[in-house]
Amino acid sequence: MKIRFRGVAREFAALDDAVALRAPGGGRRSVTAEETLRAAGAGAAADDRSGPRFGVRLPGNERPIFERAGWAFAEATATLRERSRSRATIGNQIQAWPVIVDRGQSTLILTDLVTVKLPDTVAGQKVDEIFRTNRLELVRQLRFARNLFEARMTGAGPLDERIATLQDHSGSPFEFVEPALLQALSSRATGATPRAPHASQWQHANDGSGGGTAGADGRTQAAWSLATGTGVKVAFIDNGFHVGHPDLTPALFRGGHFTDDRLGTGAFVARGAAGIGFPVNDHGTFCLGMAGARGSSPERVFGAAPECELIPVACIDDQIGTQATLARAVGYAADPTTEEPGSARADGADIIGCSLGPNSGTWTLTSVLDLALQFAVTSGRGGKGIPVFWAVSNGTHPVADDEVCSHPQVIAVGRSNRRDQANGSAFGPKLALLAPGVDVYSTVGAAGHRGWTGTSFACPFAAGVAALVLERFPAMSASEMMVKVTSTCDKVGGVAYDASGHHGDYGYGRINAEQAVT
Amino acid sequence: MTFREREYVCRGRTIRLRQPDGIVALRDDPPVADVHRSVSAPQSTPAAPVGELPAEDVAAFRSAGWIFVAPATVRSARAATTTADVLIEPSGRLVLATDRLTLKMKAAAGPIEDASRLAAAGVEVVSPLRFAPGLYQCRVKPGHGSDVFEVSQRLLAEGLVEFAEPDLIGAIGPRGGERR
Numbered sequence: 165m166k167i168r169f170r171g172v173a174r175e176f177a178a179l180d181d182a183v184a185l186r187a188p189g190g191g192r193r194s195v196t197a198e199e200t201l202r203a204a205g206a207g208a209a210a211d212d213r214s215g216p217r218f219g220v221r222l223p224g225n226e227r228p229i230f231e232r233a234g235w236a237f238a239e240a241t242a243t244l245r246e247r248s249r250s251r252a253t254i255g256n257q258i259q260a261w262p263v264i265v266d267r268g269q270s271t272l273i274l275t276d277l278v279t280v281k282l283p284d285t286v287a288g289q290k291v292d293e294i295f296r297t298n299r300l301e302l303v304r305q306l307r308f309a310r311n312l313f314e315a316r317m318t319g320a321g322p323l324d325e326r327i328a329t330l331q332d333h334s335g336s337p338f339e340f341v342e343p344a345l346l347q348a349l350s351s352r353a354t355g356a357t358p359r360a361p362h363a364s365q366w367q368h369a370n371d372g373s374g375g376g377t378a379g380a381d382g383r384t385q386a387a388w389s390l391a392t393g394t395g396v397k398v399a400f401i402d403n404g405f406h407v408g409h410p411d412l413t414p415a416l417f418r419g420g421h422f423t424d425d426r427l428g429t430g431a432f433v434a435r436g437a438a439g440i441g442f443p444v445n446d447h448g449t450f451c452l453g454m455a456g457a458r459g460s461s462p463e464r465v466f467g468a469a470p471e472c473e474l475i476p477v478a479c480i481d482d483q484i485g486t487q488a489t490l491a492r493a494v495g496y497a498a499d500p501t502t503e504e505p506g507s508a509r510a511d512g513a514d515i516i517g518c519s520l521g522p523n524s525g526t527w528t529l530t531s532v533l534d535l536a537l538q539f540a541v542t543s544g545r546g547g548k549g550i551p552v553f554w555a556v557s558n559g560t561h562p563v564a565d566d567e568v569c570s571h572p573q574v575i576a577v578g579r580s581n582r583r584d585q586a587n588g589s590a591f592g593p594k595l596a597l598l599a600p601g602v603d604v605y606s607t608v609g610a611a612g613h614r615g616w617t618g619t620s621f622a623c624p625f626a627a628g629v630a631a632l633v634l635e636r637f638p639a640m641s642a643s644e645m646m647v648k649v650t651s652t653c654d655k656v657g658g659v660a661y662d663a664s665g666h667h668g669d670y671g672y673g674r675i676n677a678e679q680a681v682t
Numbered sequence: 683m684t685f686r687e688r689e690y691v692c693r694g695r696t697i698r699l700r701q702p703d704g705i706v707a708l709r710d711d712p713p714v715a716d717v718h719r720s721v722s723a724p725q726s727t728p729a730a731p732v733g734e735l736p737a738e739d740v741a742a743f744r745s746a747g748w749i750f751v752a753p754a755t756v757r758s759a760r761a762a763t764t765t766a767d768v769l770i771e772p773s774g775r776l777v778l779a780t781d782r783l784t785l786k787m788k789a790a791a792g793p794i795e796d797a798s799r800l801a802a803a804g805v806e807v808v809s810p811l812r813f814a815p816g817l818y819q820c821r822v823k824p825g826h827g828s829d830v831f832e833v834s835q836r837l838l839a840e841g842l843v844e845f846a847e848p849d850l851i852g853a854i855g856p857r858g859g860e861r862r
Contacts, residue, residue, distance in 0.1 A: 530692060530850075
């Protein structure tokens with residue numbers, strides 16, 4: 165296939181066995197590639213990451229980029245090929261488009277959009293007439309050059325034939341017509357790994373150094389080719405945060421803090437852009453970084469979901485307070501309108517994490533916090549529910565004694581070390597999973613980084629992994645998330661798990677982001 | 683140190699607490715009790731013995747500006763001082779009870795009507811909690827003559843609420859461990 169650009173014919177190869185599909189609203193939060201495929205009846209086969217996906221193989225490495233933008237690729241069955249040819253929609257307004265490959269083996273999608281330039285002398289009704297006779301529909305005028313337009317080819321027929329006709333029309337009224345090919349335009353960062361975390365961040369990719377075991381990590385770096393948490397909001401509740409930390413600031417979305425009146429009825433104060441008056445605390449800063457540090461500073465410290473949005477919710481800044489305040493914090497995270505007049509319910513979190521609680525291991529759950537958790541898990545995210553992650557106690561206590569962590573809708577997280585061993589956190593049937601939390605490396609202070617140990621840090625890491633999952637599967641409910649993150653854990657520790665796949669010290673195993681996002 | 687037993691109903695279960703005699707907790711607003719954070723610091727208020735209270739929790743409360751004193755001290759405390767009963771949970775955890783409680787109306791009738799019904803029962807609404815209907819943070823009306831445990835039990839007995847639980851103040855700190 166030849167397509168002329170700037171007067172020169174370029175060679176492209178049509179991938180006849182593939183079509184590209186996209187639903188309205190595809191990309192970001194609303195529709196995943198898999199959902200698009202299923203809606204199009206194009207197959208629901210499990211993803212075989214070692215080979216062709218959904219029956220079609222693409223050259224190059226742009227596929228994850230397209231998929232993150234909501235595109236799906238399917239085998240071009242006779243039906244899909246016909247729909248692509250006629251540009252009829254499939255099912256719920258899904259469109260099928262031809263896939264082509266350039267000489268550099270980059271994947272491109274041919275759509276019905278073209279860029280059109282008419283001679284400067286053409287004006288008024290003549291423009292309309294040219295568009296009409298060539299079955300073009302004006303999309304917008306590009307005002308940086310005279311008579312330059314973006315247009316849509318209307319009517320049926322193969323797109324490549326339409327383009328050929330428009331480009332080679334004898335006596336053509338156009339200065340040029342060029343298809344607006346869709347292609348992956350990512351940053352040109354150098355280095356073997358686009359997002360290479362700090363050497364101390366074994367939690368993302370453990371190379372076995374520092375006494376560790378290679379591969380004993382949360383598999384987050386491996387998952388980033390498919391998801392980075394884009395468009396997913398993670399709220400973290402803690403005693404305070406350094407909201408000006410350069411690795412956190414770019415990720416922050418709304419948030420606020422509860423003032424201390426000693427009695428659990430302090431006022432809610434929304435976070436201002438400058439963060440003035442916001443309670444500061446290294447623990448919360450570290451937690452927030454574990455979930456979603458952006459790697460903005462030269463140390464390249466990343467969270468599990470390095471493109472997610474972070475909602476800092478600070479409360480009980482002197483570490484003495486009531487569960488009523490915690491309940492209000494959960495309520496705010498789930499639905500900001502409960503505390504902040506003028507806010508929107510849609511600004512609520514997609515995931516909530518908290519690493520607060522008595523380290524004694526025994527904690528009585530009050531009705532008010534129970535109601536807040538139920539509200540988040542059942543009513544949040546427009547009824548899909550917000551997964552809630554909570555750090556279990558660091559002592560060797562039964563999780564069941566902690567009625568917050570053992571709440572049936574809370575995902576209780578313990579800590580693993582760099583050798584994939586449980587490391588002295590609370591245990592028992594209520595423990596959901598382990599995540600890296602021993603000598604992990606994250607953000608502290610106004611702009612610093614360091615290592616730290618605690619279930620506190622395993623929890624936000626798991627919450628970050630959930631953000632990766634939600635980017636891939638935005639329709640997933642809170643209860644489905646609990647199944648997803650536990651069922652994809654690695655059975656580590658060299659111990660015998662029971663028939664349900666659970667072990668008292670390891671829960672369902674150590675979290676595996678790579679498995680969870682596929 | 684002698685104790686008396688207090689109880690309230692939490693999520694359908696009766697929770698029994700031990701209240702030591704001869705000790706209450708105080709905190710000024712703004713907290714000016716920093717002088718009490720260190721045992722060696724000069725103390726203008728006579729401290730009560732805390733030897734039988736969990737030391738880690740006592741330290742956490744002191745760090746947040748609370749002091750533990752004899753009840754007689756309360757009579758001379760400033761108006762801006764918050765006083766709280768000292769209690770020990772069955773697990774051994776130290777908590778404080780003030781006049782605050784959270785309750786959920788059994789038949790929510792709207793904020794104004796609910797507040798009116800609660801006022802008649804000796805309870806003042808401090809603020810509604812908007813994540814569930816009929817859910818309020820309240821306090822026992824000053825001069826009512828009953829404490830928060832007695833009021834919680836009476837509200838339940840009268841069938842006015844689904845639950846009424848004292849807002850117990852406790853240590854809710856981070857679950858982090860050692861730094862590298």
